Amino acid sequence: xxxxxxxxxxxxxxxxxxNIKIESTEFNNQKAIAVIKTGNGIRTDYIYDLTGxxxxxxxxxxxxxxGSNPNEVLxxxxxxxxxxxxxxxxxxxxxxxxxxxxxxxxxxxxxxKTENNKTIxxxxxxxEDLKFIDNNNNTLxxxxxxxxxxxxxxETLDEWYAQGFGQIKxxxxxxxxxxxxxxAIGDEP
Numbered sequence: 270x271x272x273x274x275x276x277x278x279x280x281x282x283x284x285x286x287x288n289i290k291i292e293s294t295e296f297n298n299q300k301a302i303a304v305i306k307t308g309n310g311i312r313t314d315y316i317y318d319l320t321g322x323x324x325x326x327x328x329x330x331x332x333x334x335x336g337s338n339p340n341e342v343l344x345x346x347x348x349x350x351x352x353x354x355x356x357x358x359x360x361x362x363x364x365x366x367x368x369x370x371x372x373x374x375x376x377x378x379x380x381x382k383t384e385n386n387k388t389i390x391x392x393x394x395x396x397e398d399l400k401f402i403d404n405n406n407n408t409l410x411x412x413x414x415x416x417x418x419x420x421x422x423x424e425t426l427d428e429w430y431a432q433g434f435g436q437i438k439x440x441x442x443x444x445x446x447x448x449x450x451x452x453a454i455g456d457e458p
Contacts, residue, residue, distance in 0.1 A: 271415035272321035272355060274302045275433035281404050282308075283453045291435070296325050297347075304435050310334050321435060323354040337377075346373045355417075361395035367419070391419045399429060399438065401455030409455055411437060424449060 278291045287308035294303040296316045304315040312330040317323060329344040331337030349370040356365055368388045375381035394416040401409045411431040419426050421441075429438040438453040 270321075270357075270432055271413075271430040272317075272435070273432050274304065274317060274321040274435050276302060278433055280434070280454055283401070283404070283456050287452075289434075301325055310339065312339065317435075320357075322357065323352050324348050325352065342376050344373060345376055346371050348372075355391075359393040361393060364390055364392045367391045389419050389421065391417055394418050394427075397429065399431075400458055401437075401453060402458055403455040408458075 274291050276291050276293045279289065281288050287306055290305045290307075292303050292305060294301050294314075294316065300319055302317050302319060302321060304317065306313050306315070310332055314326075314328040314330075315324070316326040316328065318325060325348060327346040328342045329346075331339050331341050331343045333339045337343055349372060351368050351370070353367050353369050355367075359365070366388050367390075369385065371385045373383045373385060396413040397416050399411045399414050401411075403409055411429075411434075414429045414431045414437060417428045417430070419428075423444040425442045427438075427440045427442070428436055431437045434454065438451075440451040441449045443449050
């Protein structure tokens with residue numbers, strides 16, 4: 270299962286600026302799993318249900334360099350039903366809708382609240398074997414990583430997920446084919 274998250278996993282992304290730590294947590298009185306991304310004075314917790322398939326929330330912490338407390342949540346994005354979920358038992362090339370009904374709430378100003386609702390079509394491209402060299406020159410091999418593709422306005426987003434780790438790579442490409450942004454668990458050999 271590409272989405273199963275393993276609490277206690279820790280790794281660094283290929284840019285060496287961000288660390289990922291996976292921890293058990295609780296969110297809205299239910300057991301959950303947090304994928305905690307830290308680096309460059311920034312922390313975001315991505316909260317998932319226990320399957321790792323359903324997104325529950327994103328918690329953005331304060332940035333000390335900008336005068337806010339880095340130990341307190343500054344912005345809380347909570348997803349509402351229908352929750353954004355990757356379905357189980359997908360077949361290669363299968364497409365499915367992913368709905369994001371997000372309530373974005375400032376934790377410092379209760380009047381600063383917005384809602385963002387959108388549905389995108391996601392395609393399960395299929396399973397792929399990926400190999401990376403991490404920042405310590407270790408080879409990381411992921412057999413049967415799940416590859417997904419979606420259109421975000423005039424950009425394409427490719428994402429790869431692997432059991433235990435969650436998202437191990439993403440590439441966001443502009444309409445002209447130029448890479449807008451990318452991130453991975455290591456560099457490809």
